Amino acid sequence: MNSNLVDFISEKNIVMDLHAETRDDAIHQLALILEKNGSISNSEDFYKDVLYRESLTTTGIGNNIAIPHGKSKSVINSTMLFAKNSKLLDWNSLDGSKVNVIFLMAVPIESKGDEHLKMLAKLSGKLMDDEFVKSIKEAKTTEDILKIIRD
Amino acid sequence: MAKKMVAVTACIAGIAHTYMAAENLKKFAKKEGYDIKVETQGAMGVENRLSSSEIQDADVVIFAVDTTVQDSDRFDGKKILKVGTSEVVKDGKAAIDEAAKLVN
Incomplete structure (x- = not known):
């Protein structure tokens, strides 16, 4: 594993105990964490950009998973946050399922072709892999998630 | 001979759906016994660009695009x-x- 990947997905990108009441609440709470992590400069701007993307089509891809994401000028470094929410949230998902597994992706507007973007693309592709999804949903700890994503 | 498919995927942000759609097309093409090559047009630019001969040889083209x-x-x-x-x-x-x- 290269150092980029270790830097890209570490403990601080994983939230196993999110307690959001709604989709918007979840995105807002996670935006604040990204701001605290130093990945974005302004959580309110980022929040609005992610909701804008959500307004175009849902990012609830089914199977209780959502991948809210935004290209935003508030993003300093491309990154992602993984979160498990304590309750199932309405997300207008493609299959009608509610969501408790969230991958929030943050990308700067002018970003192209960097390592982190490649990681996000690869991770997105992996979400079509039934085995990968199963292990993500069964994971109980931050370490479990790190291991699955880094493999 | 297996049917040959080529596809292009592209979404608005170019971050996630482009790559999920590409993987899902490959996954099910394989399951159904088709050859497929997928070009992604996303935030990383065009990847796996389809050559004119690959397009020529394809029985059918799939555009999985929002743009x-x-x-x-x-x-x-x-x-x-x-x-x-x-x-x-x-x-x-x-x-x-x-x-x-x-x-058919």
Whole structure:
């Protein structure tokens, strides 16, 4: 594993105990964490950009998973946050399922072709892999998630 | 001989759906016994660009896009199934089946 990947997905990108009441609440709470992590400069701007993307089509891809994401000028470094929410949230998902597994992706507007973007693309592709999804949903700890994503 | 498919995927942000749709097309094409090559037009630019001979040899083309296909004139005269990326993410098998129908 290269150092980029270790830097890209570490403990601080994983939230196993999110307690959001709604989709918007979840995105807002996670935006604040990204701001605290130093990945974005302004959580309110980022929040609005992610909701804008959500307004175009849902990012609830089914199977209780959502991948809210935004290209935003508030993003300093491309990154992602993984979160498990304590309750199932309405997300207008493609299959009608509610969501408790969230991958929030943050990308700067002018970003192209960097390592982190490649990681996000690869991770997105992996979400079509039934085995990968199963292990993500069964994971109980931050370490479990790190291991699955880094493999 | 297995039917040959080529596809282009592209979504608005180019971050996630482009790549999910690509993987799902590959997954179900393989399951259904088709050859497929997928070009992604996303935030990383065009990857796995389809050559003119690959397009020429394809029985059918799938555009899984929410935006315009770059250099779409490469596909002039081909049978094309056009769907949205979300549809392909939701049901990759349906997209492959629809495309296969265009060939028969």
